[in-house]
Amino acid sequence: MNFRKITAASAAVLALAVTATACGSDDKDSGSSGGGDKVKVGIKFDQPGLGLKKPDGSYAGFDVDVAKYVAKELGYDEKNIEFKETPSADRENALQRGDVDYIVASYSITDERKAKVDFAGPYLLAHQDLLIRADDNIAKGADLNGKKLCSVTGSTSAQNVKKSIAPKAQLRKYGTYSECLDGLTSGAVDAVTTDDSILAGYASQDQYKGKVKLAGLKLSNENYGIGVKKGDTKMTDKINKALEKMASDGAWEKAVKDNFGPANYKNEPAPKIGNIVK
Template sequence: MKVRKVTAAATVALALSVTATACGGSNKDDNGSGGGKKITIGIKFDQPGLGLKTPDGYTGFDVDVATYVAKELGYSADDIQWKETPSADRETALERGDVKFIAASYSINDERQKKVDFAGPYLLAHQDLLVRSDDKITKATDLNGKKLCSVTGSTSAQNVKKTIAPKAQLKEYGTYSECIDGLSGGAVDALTTDDSILAGYAAQDQYKGKFKLAGLKLTNENYGIGIKKGDTKLKDKINKALEKMVKDKAWDKAVKDNFGPAHYKNEPAPKIGDIVK
């Protein structure tokens, strides 16, 4: 009986040891204080120049920014688990805790700030139009009676339809890639979203010469890093990381690497908390 008691006790001790190792064996906590845990970051998977999933991994300006921030939080590139976060799912992903933060061409606005917090901004983009290279659309009002495409959950097309071209026929697709296919095939006449996104598509090899940017600055889009509402500690850490990225010129390098081939004329790096209306 004594042997059985010792064996049972040993079994319990072993189980407790395994549980402790599984739950807390890493030195790193969820805020990135160092160690070996993973961090899940939300990005887009289908935006060339910003967030694109390829057979070789993930590329884009948002990816570079997120990787830099994660490193400053204590995570290596190998610690990052990338999660696709379409425009319509970003707030939900943060509220549920599916991701630690989101860097996905996520424009800061009053409505979104009711649900989530933002670090940054880290890029100032502008809403524009992408049209076929032989199209005569030169201004937003030319869209009246035309088929305008954007993605579900994006504010870009709503801005045009409500304030500039109320007679535009709005077509909402699940991804920008679907809009691009529609534009290429003639199902839609224009795609509207941020110029940084449009430039990335226009610069792809398969689309060179097919599309052009209208060159309009319809809105100011302040890209921020989305975090769960109320997580001020993480917000402060990310803001410090973004400031460091600009200071050590890593921000400039990321812009050149990702937007250079598209001849994208970016705005200077914005100051933290400086939201351009």
């Protein structure tokens, strides 16, 4: 009888220990505190120079380098980063659903988006620009009048040019920027427009080196931020500290040169955290 009582008591203690261990393991899940087993990061998979999934399954680009640096500062090994594709139209939803912990995907900070998500950064100040043939010269936006301008379907960049800069430009809409680049090199179009960082990424690809160049026009300001779930100030603060460190220790400048260098991209200096250029 006494033996049975001791066994029952031991079983109860064991059950409590298992329960406590299970509860403790929940604290290691990925979340706003950082340092868990895995971190889920949203990036683009189809933007050379920024976020690109390569045929071997690895990832490359400036946004990828920023995402990795931030993850390291949050306490994650690179092997524990889980990259998830986040197309532009799904970025806010991906954060709200909890599909990702943060997003680094040429994500311009706007008032409309700030109503739905929080932003760390900015970590890059980009500008709308033009990509033109290497032997061409477009010195100002108005020079596009009468020329064939390419951008992707749904892009606001081309509409901005038509509305405010060169109303007589002949707009051509293609499905992808790669199609626009092929049209540019073949002579089917005269210029391609979107953010200069995106254009620099494409221009840095081997098949376009020496054939195209950035016009160097600053047609708009695009402040790239890291998207975080609305209200997660703890995560936002940690990412901001990581970005400040990245700028101060030279890693930011190295990432710019590694990813955009072949396009002779004249980047702005690393922006100050919270400084949004209108």
